[in-house]
Amino acid sequence: GAVVSQHPSRVICKSGTSVKIECRSLDFQATTMFWYRQFPKKSLMLMATSNEGSKATYEQGVEKDKFLINHASLTLSTLTVTSAHPEDSSFYICMPEPGTGPYYGYTFGSGTRLTVV
Amino acid sequence: DAKTTQPPSMDCAEGRAANLPCNHSTISGNEYVYWYRQIHSQGPQYIIHGLKNNETNEMASLIITEDRKSSTLILPHATLRDTAVYYCIVRVVSGGSNYKLTFGKGTLLTVNP
Secondary structure, X not given: OOOEEEEOOEEEEOOOOOEEEEEEEOOOOEEEEEEEEEOOOOOOEEEEEEEOOOOOEEOOOOOOOOEEEEEEEOOEEEEEEOOOOHHHOXXXXXXXXXXXXXXXXXXXXXXXXXXEO | OOOOEXXXXXXXXXXXXXXXXXXXXXXXXXXXXXXXXXXXXXXXXEEEEEOOOOEEOOOOEEEEOOOOOEEEEEEOOOOHHHOEEEEEEEEEOOOHHHOOOOOOOOEEEEEEO
């Protein structure tokens, strides 16, 4: 089965600093990467979608300059929360999708709990 | 917007079957029904998927109505560890970036001892 590694699992940072979250597909090549955000007691909300080597496409209301996505390789994508503020505190989850299909059992990252103080 | 509707919560007694319904009345012919669950502070876990036939695996069974407008996830013998939020999602297989995997609000299943 697909193995996805997301790090860190938990991070606390000071307001105004930047935090980088990594998502790796360990046994497959991820052509597409989906990044989600989840606030407490809420469902997952898609933030952005990226294809390897291309700029990410952001959902309405998501600031592309605040949430920088790099998908430069088929096995690694990063989400950088720049100039983090307390309202950015959330649970961030990645989901890499292989380019070859069909692919049925999408595997999500284990998530990153970001707390901005 | 999510294309599915689920009850916000359900209770089930341990050892009994848990039947979780999902309505997806606008499902397209090439869209599959996926079920995921999320235990607190973890990423969603894949459970099962289907197109139009009933499916069963080691975790659960999926019953899809003939018109494909609704489905039911069945956990045959629920345990306390099955307490989680269950999400029903419809999406084409091998969608790529043009096909978003959109989550609704899901159903919080609480398995009681």
